[in-house]
Structures are given as C-alpha cells and as structure tokens.
Amino acid sequence: MTLRCLIIDDSPRFLTAARGLLEREGLSVVATALTGDDALRCAAELAPDVTLVDIHLGAQSGFDVVRRLTAEAQVAPSTVILISTHSEDDFADLIADSPVAGFLPKTGLSAEAIREVLGRAA
Template sequence: MALRCMIVDDSPRFLAAARGLLERGGLLVVAEATNSADAIRYAVEVGPDVTLVDINLGEQSGFDVVRRLTREGTVATATVILLSTHAEEDYADLITASPAAGFLPKTRLSAGAIREVLGLPA
C-alpha cells in the first residue's frame, strides 16, 4: 500500500513538481494545501500518512502550521516533515524545538528520503 502524502507549500509550481516526483517514487499525494486553514481541513478530510510542510509559507510560518496540526491532533507528530530551500543549519534550533519528525531540504526531496526520515524501508 502506498504511503499517502499531503504537501503544504505556497508555490503552485513547487506543488506540481513535488507531486510528480513523489508519485513517480511510489507515494500517493492525496492533498495539496497552500495555507494553514487548508492544511488543517485536508488533514482531517483525507488523513495523510505523512505531511510535508514548507517552513516559509508566504506570510505564514510552517512551524506554526506544524504546531497547529499536531496540537489539534489532526496529524501525528511522527508524520510531519519540514521542507525548505534553506539549509537545515539556518533553522536548526527551530527545527529541533518543532514537533515535526524531521527536516528535508527541497533539493533532497524524494520518496526515499521521506521513508528514511520516517524510519521506513526504502
């Protein structure tokens, strides 16, 4: 059974590219959200196995979105992965303090990298 994924990012171009990349890698993208309200709604509606959240969501903080998703029990903490075009070191303290399972730079995004962060077999 394919891992069901939701992507939260404010860039339609990135959403389309990420969907294609992840689906070619065997993941099923069940939802795309561009803001926190949609992320919460879609998480409740589709119950993704993993949620990818961009740290920089325009005027919103991806860290806030992750806290809302996990605090409200919408998604399990262990299934949220933060994404960014910036290096992990740029946000190291915030990533560590976040309830997310881990971090992936957008340049490393792949189905295999997601499985690795979640501790699943490739």
C-alpha cells in the same frame, strides 16, 4: 501499503513538481495545500501518513502550521517533515524544538528521503 502524503507549500509550481516526483516514485499524494487553513482541512479530511510542510508559507510560518497540525484534536495524527530551500542549519534550533520527525531540503526531496526520515523517527 502505499504511503499517503499531504504537501503544504505556498508555491503552486513547487506543489505540482513535488507531487509529480513523489507519485512517480510510488507515494500517493492525497492533497496539496497553499495555506495553513487549507492544510488543516485536508489533514482532518484525508488523514495522510506523512505531511510535508514548507518552513516559509508566504505570510505564515511553517512552524506555526506544524504546531496547529499536531495540536488540533480534529486532525488525525500524521508524521510531519519540514521542507525548505534554505539549509537545515538556518533553522536547526527551531526544528529541534518542533514536533516534527525531521527536515528535508527541497533539492533532496524524494520518496526514499521521506522513508529515511520516517525510519529514523520510528
């Protein structure tokens, strides 16, 4: 079964690069979103298996988007992984207190890394 992924980031350039990389590695990127509102719409309509959320979404906090994704009834459950250009250590307490499966640095993003996080979360 192909893993279905939603990517949320405020950089169109990153979204294009990440989508291309993950699809070449066998994941199905069902959608990308630039904002939390777009992400909620996509998650509700498409029910991805895994959702990647950038910690910094311009004026929005990725942590707030994660809370909305995991709390709103119309959004199907998805495993959420936070991503960032910053170090995990910069946000360790916030990550630990959030309902996410884990964290990946953008430089380490790959289908294999996503599967590893999912395996640890299971």
